[in-house]
Amino acid sequence: MQLVKVGLCAFGMSGKVFHAPFLKEHPGFFMSAVVERSKEESKEKYPESIIYRSVEDMLNHADIDVVVVNTPVQTHYEYVKMALNAGKNIIVEKPFTVTLAEAEDLVRLADEKRLFLSVYQNRRFDRDYLQVQKIIQENKLGNLKEVEIRFDRFRTESSGKQHKENPEQAGSGSLHDLGAHLIDQVTQLFGSPQKLFADIFSMKGKQFANDYFEILLYYANDLRVRLKSSVFSKEAHYAYILHGDKGSFLQERTDDQERELISGVIPEYGKEWTKPLQETDGILNFINAHSETERILTSSEAGNYMNYYQQIYEYIVFGYALPSPGHEIIQNMKIIEAAEQSSKEGRIINLV
CATH class of the missing domain: 3.40.50.720 (NAD(P)-binding Rossmann-like Domain)
Incomplete structure (x- = not known):
């Protein structure tokens, strides 16, 4: 090898x-x-x-x-x-x-x-995101009309990380940190939006970089996608909410790879190294091919960050596709900058 x-x-x-x-x-x-x-x-x-x-x-x-x-x-x-x-x-x-x-x-x-x-972009390999991707590909929801993706935390005190929380440092704050994940996921799922409107500020006060954002993305065919993050969320929300003309899907954020890695779990190569999910973590409610309503409790399959490095290796050795190449992520940076401009100026920003 x-x-x-x-x-x-x-x-x-x-x-x-x-x-x-x-x-x-x-x-x-x-x-x-x-x-x-x-x-x-x-x-x-x-x-x-x-x-x-x-x-x-x-x-x-x-x-x-x-x-x-x-x-x-x-x-x-x-x-x-x-x-x-x-x-x-x-x-x-x-x-x-x-x-x-x-x-x-x-x-x-x-x-x-x-x-x-x-x-x-490791969160392309989160179990919850992969489940959402699967549901969309199965087309059980029909034409999607409204989507919300959230990444919330309860962190009301300073973390002590100046590069993430000092408002005087460019690139600090939740928009660049967590927003980079949500924006990447939405562009992977739906491509580039036509325009956006954003609200970005610090709930903890002006001495901190932004810790709250809400970005409304406008797509063709009247699809609206909302990205949201807050550090004052003690009770968990559904991380993904999808509504289409044939049904809805709600998905919890259940990927536990980060916590398990911090605890010292070894990510074994070629294996599912995370603990299996003990409960269901999603709700699928849709109209089936027989015009009957089905409501199913779903369970997402394990994610694996090892797959990122496997794809890097396959690119180097076999010439397969490079995961999240820089030229692809430029679009995400355009959205981040447009969101900053929208929030500052209080207006919709066109992206095309």
């Missing part, structure tokens, strides 16, 4: 939870380098990885084919550009960049260098 050597730009939560475990368990990857500026926490689980004290040092000395840029979003542009100029392929955490202009510049540079650039 061809071995792909990878360098990890940071060993914080993202590195410990979303990248290193999968690179360790996938037989096609070898995490040969990791950046830790002052600590050596990676040594315990990844003793084979050489520790570097800076991204620059890793790029200058490490034997790597792919660089995972999993640092704060405010550094993505600098580090991705540096790695591309060093001749390395790129996996970059979401959100891709702070601005659309930065994203476009990096995609152009990657194309010039003939290197791949993929954005780590």
